[in-house]
Amino acid sequence: MSPESRNQKSEIRGQSAAGIPTSGYADLHLHSHYSDGTFTPEEIVARGKKHGLGALALTDHDTVEGCEAMAIECAKAGIEFVVGTELTSEHRGNELHILAYYVDPNNERLVREISKFQIVRQQRIREMVAAINKLGVPLNADDVFALANCRSPGRPHVARALIKAGLCRTLDEAFERFLKKGRPAWVPKAKMSALDAIQLIHQAGGLAVMAHPGLNRTDESIPELADAGLDGIECFHTKHPLVTSSRYVEFATKLNLLVTGGSDCHGMSKGKPLIGTVRLAREHYDKLKARAAEKKTSTTNAHQ
Numbered sequence: 001m002s003p004e005s006r007n008q009k010s011e012i013r014g015q016s017a018a019g020i021p022t023s024g025y026a027d028l029h030l031h032s033h034y035s036d037g038t039f040t041p042e043e044i045v046a047r048g049k050k051h052g053l054g055a056l057a058l059t060d061h062d063t064v065e066g067c068e069a070m071a072i073e074c075a076k077a078g079i080e081f082v083v084g085t086e087l088t089s090e091h092r093g094n095e096l097h098i099l100a101y102y103v104d105p106n107n108e109r110l111v112r113e114i115s116k117f118q119i120v121r122q123q124r125i126r127e128m129v130a131a132i133n134k135l136g137v138p139l140n141a142d143d144v145f146a147l148a149n150c151r152s153p154g155r156p157h158v159a160r161a162l163i164k165a166g167l168c169r170t171l172d173e174a175f176e177r178f179l180k181k182g183r184p185a186w187v188p189k190a191k192m193s194a195l196d197a198i199q200l201i202h203q204a205g206g207l208a209v210m211a212h213p214g215l216n217r218t219d220e221s222i223p224e225l226a227d228a229g230l231d232g233i234e235c236f237h238t239k240h241p242l243v244t245s246s247r248y249v250e251f252a253t254k255l256n257l258l259v260t261g262g263s264d265c266h267g268m269s270k271g272k273p274l275i276g277t278v279r280l281a282r283e284h285y286d287k288l289k290a291r292a293a294e295k296k297t298s299t300t301n302a303h304q
Contacts, residue, residue, distance in 0.1 A: 024282030026055035027275055028082060029099065029211065029234065029262025034066035036154040038267030041070035044275065049077045051276030055285050057082035057101060057262065062117040063152045064105040080289075085114065086211060087201075091194035091225065094218045096210060098197040099234060099260070102292040103206030110204040113192070118151045120190040125153050131185040132158075132178055137167055155179045156269050171269065194221075198229045207231040207292055209260050214244040219251070226255045231291065236261025238274050258291060259284045 030044055031037035039047070041058065048056045056079055058070045067083045074081035083105050087098045103110055122145070129141040139162060147164060148157040159174035168174040178185040192200070201208040209232040213219065222233065235248035236259075245261075252259045261280035265273055 024054050024285075025052065025279035026057075026080075026282070026285040027053050027262050027265070027278060028055070028057040028084070028101070028260050028280060028285070028288075029059050029086075029237070029264045029278075030056060030275065031060050031086075031264070031266045032058060032066045032070070033267070034063055034150050035060035035152040036156040036266060036269065038269050039265075039273070041066050042073050043267070044265070045070065045073040045077050045079060047273060047275050048079060051279075053079065053276070053279070054282070055080040055082065057084040057099075059084040059086045059099050059262070061086050061088070061152050061154060062114045062121060063150070064103070064110075064114070065151060067105050082288075083206075087114075087197045088117075088189050088191050089194040089197040090191040091218070091221050094216065094221065095189075095191060096194050096216055096218065096221070097212065098194060098201065099209040099211045100197075100201040100204070101207045101209060101260075101288065102295075103201060103204040107204035110200060113200055115151075117190060117192075121152050121154060124187050124189065125158060127187045128155070128158050128179065128185045131187070132162075135178075135184055137162075137178075139165060139167060156266070158185075160269075194225060195228050198225065202229060205296060207258070207288065207295065209234055209258065212237045212239060212264065213248055214240045222251060222257075223255060226257055230257065232258030232260050232288065234261060235259045236278050236280055238263050238278055258288050260288060 032039055032041050032044055056074060058067055060066055064085050071081045082101050083103055085100045089096050089098050125144055126141050129139050132139050144157050144161040147161050159171045159179060162168040162174045180186060198208040208230055211234045213233055233248050233252045235252060236245050249259055261278050263274040263278040265275040267273060
């Protein structure tokens, strides 16, 4: 393989072809037990260190609750930490997930808005359990909440509760029988508009990045959202094949958007931990970090 081919393949993978050490890599899409992951922040950091990652972002759904613990553990391990969360939104009828990076976790409006979605998530659990009960399956909502033990429960918690109660054998079975879209206990998620999500993130001092665009199948929305302030695209993701990642890097370059990437690890919920399977090159992480610093400086100057 020629040096040019190696460089191209490395870039597509989200890795550096310039000899940057493994510690330069980042994973900017991780979930903990504060939403629908199974790992504690401590376990995530330990695994990140094992894989030689130099920067990690915690992006739990609709919460920043685990960020303080994660920041402490990253500091101990000598790993850079990015405060984050993942917001569920929609644009022109299509569901989009927006990753928020470098937000102020104490921002009043951000905390207020995600608190609303946490309440909606809890109600959604009750509705799913009620639908399961109508099928004659004796699952208790309190058991789901006890297992979840977080403010942002989701369908994986219902699936795990079904397994724990001996009502399903696997997560796949629980989703196939009850929880997938179109199944008896599927309940639609509440969503904010993508434009509102971007504005919410910006007012909290953060950067807004479209998560796993290859799963959204809404490429036509990216230019419009970029015009509305979208800061970047998650080009590298566990479910993006190399050709897809390459296409989104080109997309980002054309629209002057940041390039990000992450494993979308949910701990052991998908059979094996995905952390370490996607490694974002340091050059992309540094650009994200620099953009966040620029935003913070401009915001500070505007208030002086």
